[in-house]
Amino acid sequence: MSRTWATSGVDLHLELDPTTGRRAALEHALRDAIRAGRLAPDTRLPATRRLAVDLGLARNTVAAAYDQLVAEGYLTARRGAGTRVAPLARPRPGATATGADGPPPRHDLRPGSPDGTAFPTAAWLRSARRALTxxxxxxxxxxxxRGRAELRHALADHLGRTRGVQADPARIVVTTGYAQGLALLADVLDGPIALEDPGLPFHREIVRRAGRPVVPLPVDADGAHAFPADVAAAVVTPAHQFPTGVTLHPAxxxxxxxxxxxTGAVVVEDDYDGEYRYDRQPVGALQGTAPDHVVYAGSVSKTLGPGVRLGWLVLPPHLLDPVVDAKRHADRQTETPGQLTLADLITSHAYDRHIRAGRLRYRRRRDQLLHALRHxxxxxxxxxxxALVHHPDEDAAVAAATARGLALGRLRDHWHHPDPAAPQGLIIGYGTPAEHAYRPALRALADVLGT
Structure with a gap:
C-alpha cells in the first residue's frame, strides 16, 4: 500500500509493503527514503501522533519505528528538537568514482567567473519584489x-547607451546564457563556423554538437585574422579576446x-566582458558598425554571475525568425521571474551602479596582480x-600550483590543435576569489612563480 504525508507538514510518498508488518514496512520505507536522499540530513520528521493519523497506523507503531531507526543511526531524537534525519556519509549527488567532483582548491585563480560574494543581493531582491508585484x-x-518585452526594451536601451549596439527590441532574443545563444546560432547557420584559436574548448564543442565543422581562426597581437571564405560565421571577441587579452585592431x-x-557570412560578436575596461572608455561594440551582418551576444555571467542564466542575442533581420523558431523548440522560453527582475535592475540603474563598482574592484585586483607579477x-x-602570463613550462607551473592548493588556467588547453611548439602560459582569473581570499591567492601565485 502507498501512503502520502499530506497534513503533517512534510510531503513524502511512502510505499508501505503490505506483505510485512506495519512497523517493519514503515521502518523500511523511511530507511529507503533516507538512503536515497529524499529525506535530507536534519529534516524534522512529523510527530508520532500526526504521522500515525496520516498513515492510519497506531501511534505506538510509529514510535517504535522511530526508536528502531534512532538505534540504527538513521534518526536522532532530542527533547525539544523533535526527531530528525541524522547526517549520513553518502556520495554527494553527481560525484563520480574518479573523484572528479572533489573539494574546491584552497586558492582559486581559474578564469571565467566574477567574485560571487559581490552579487548585488539587496538590489536584486528589491527589483524582484517590484517586478513580480x-x-x-x-x-x-x-x-x-524572444523573451519578455520588459527585458528586451531594457536591454535595447542599456546596450545602445553603454556598448553602442543598434538594438531593436523586436530583434533581441533572450537566452539562458551565452552557451544557449551559440547553440541556437549553430543550429540555424548552414556551414562550418570559425572560432578563435586559442579560444574556449567548450564553445567549440557546442558548435560540433550542432553538427557544424569548426574552423580555427588564428589570433595574434592585433586579434583575429585570416578570415576564411568558406564558413557560415566567424565567432570573435573583439573587445577583449579570450584568453590572450588583446583587442581587435581597428583595421x-x-x-x-x-x-x-x-562573403555573406555572419560575424558573431561575443561581448563576454566588454563592460570591464580600466584604462580608457570601453571599445564600442562591432555590431554598431554593421548591424545587418553582426550578431551581438552577451550575458550577465561576468557582471552578476554565471548562476544567473540570462543572456541575449541581437540579431540581423534575416536570422530573427530562424533563431526564434530554434529557441521555441529548444526550451520554449527563458524563465520569466529572472527576466522581469533583470529588467527592473537595469531600468532602475542599479545594474549600472553594480558594474561601476565592479570596475573599481577588478581594476584594483588587476593592479595587485601586476605588482605580484612584477618580474x-x-x-x-x-x-x-x-590575465595571461607566458611561461616556458606550464605543466611544471601548474603542478607546483596544485601542490600549494592553487588552481590556474593553462593556455595549452585552449588551442584547437595542441602543439608542443605553441606558446605556453598561465591564465590567471583575478575575478574568481572572494575579497578576503584574494591576497592569500596572490601570495601562493608569487611562491609558484618565484616572484
Whole structure:
C-alpha cells in the first residue's frame, strides 16, 4: 500500500509493503527514503501522533519505528528538537568514482567567473519584489520565445547607451546564457563556423554538437585574422579576446566587416566582458558598425554571475525568425521571474551602479596582480577578469600550483590543435576569489612563480 504525508507538514510518498508488518514496512520505507536522499540530513520528521493519523497506523507503531531507526543511526531524537534525519556519509549527488567532483582548491585563480560574494543581493531582491508585484498574471504563462518585452526594451536601451549596439527590441532574443545563444546560432547557420584559436574548448564543442565543422581562426597581437571564405560565421571577441587579452585592431574590425559583406557570412560578436575596461572608455561594440551582418551576444555571467542564466542575442533581420523558431523548440522560453527582475535592475540603474563598482574592484585586483607579477609580463589590455602570463613550462607551473592548493588556467588547453611548439602560459582569473581570499591567492601565485 502507498501512503502520502499530506497534513503533517512534510510531503513524502511512502510505499508501505503490505506483505510485512506495519512497523517493519514503515521502518523500511523511511530507511529507503533516507538512503536515497529524499529525506535530507536534519529534516524534522512529523510527530508520532500526526504521522500515525496520516498513515492510519497506531501511534505506538510509529514510535517504535522511530526508536528502531534512532538505534540504527538513521534518526536522532532530542527533547525539544523533535526527531530528525541524522547526517549520513553518502556520495554527494553527481560525484563520480574518479573523484572528479572533489573539494574546491584552497586558492582559486581559474578564469571565467566574477567574485560571487559581490552579487548585488539587496538590489536584486528589491527589483524582484517590484517586478513580480507589478507583473500581470499572464507573465507566468507561456510567453514570446524572444523573451519578455520588459527585458528586451531594457536591454535595447542599456546596450545602445553603454556598448553602442543598434538594438531593436523586436530583434533581441533572450537566452539562458551565452552557451544557449551559440547553440541556437549553430543550429540555424548552414556551414562550418570559425572560432578563435586559442579560444574556449567548450564553445567549440557546442558548435560540433550542432553538427557544424569548426574552423580555427588564428589570433595574434592585433586579434583575429585570416578570415576564411568558406564558413557560415566567424565567432570573435573583439573587445577583449579570450584568453590572450588583446583587442581587435581597428583595421581588423574594418576587414572583418568587409569580409562578412563580401562573403555573406555572419560575424558573431561575443561581448563576454566588454563592460570591464580600466584604462580608457570601453571599445564600442562591432555590431554598431554593421548591424545587418553582426550578431551581438552577451550575458550577465561576468557582471552578476554565471548562476544567473540570462543572456541575449541581437540579431540581423534575416536570422530573427530562424533563431526564434530554434529557441521555441529548444526550451520554449527563458524563465520569466529572472527576466522581469533583470529588467527592473537595469531600468532602475542599479545594474549600472553594480558594474561601476565592479570596475573599481577588478581594476584594483588587476593592479595587485601586476605588482605580484612584477618580474613577469602580463599580456593583454587592462580589461576583464583575467590575465595571461607566458611561461616556458606550464605543466611544471601548474603542478607546483596544485601542490600549494592553487588552481590556474593553462593556455595549452585552449588551442584547437595542441602543439608542443605553441606558446605556453598561465591564465590567471583575478575575478574568481572572494575579497578576503584574494591576497592569500596572490601570495601562493608569487611562491609558484618565484616572484
Amino acid at each position: 507589478a507583473a500581470p498574471a499572464g507573465a507566468f504563462g507561456y510567453t514570446d520565445p 581588423r574590425r574594418h576587414a572583418l566587416v568587409d569580409w562578412a559583406r563580401a 613577469h609580463t602580463a599580456h593583454g589590455v587592462s580589461a576583464g577578469l583575467h
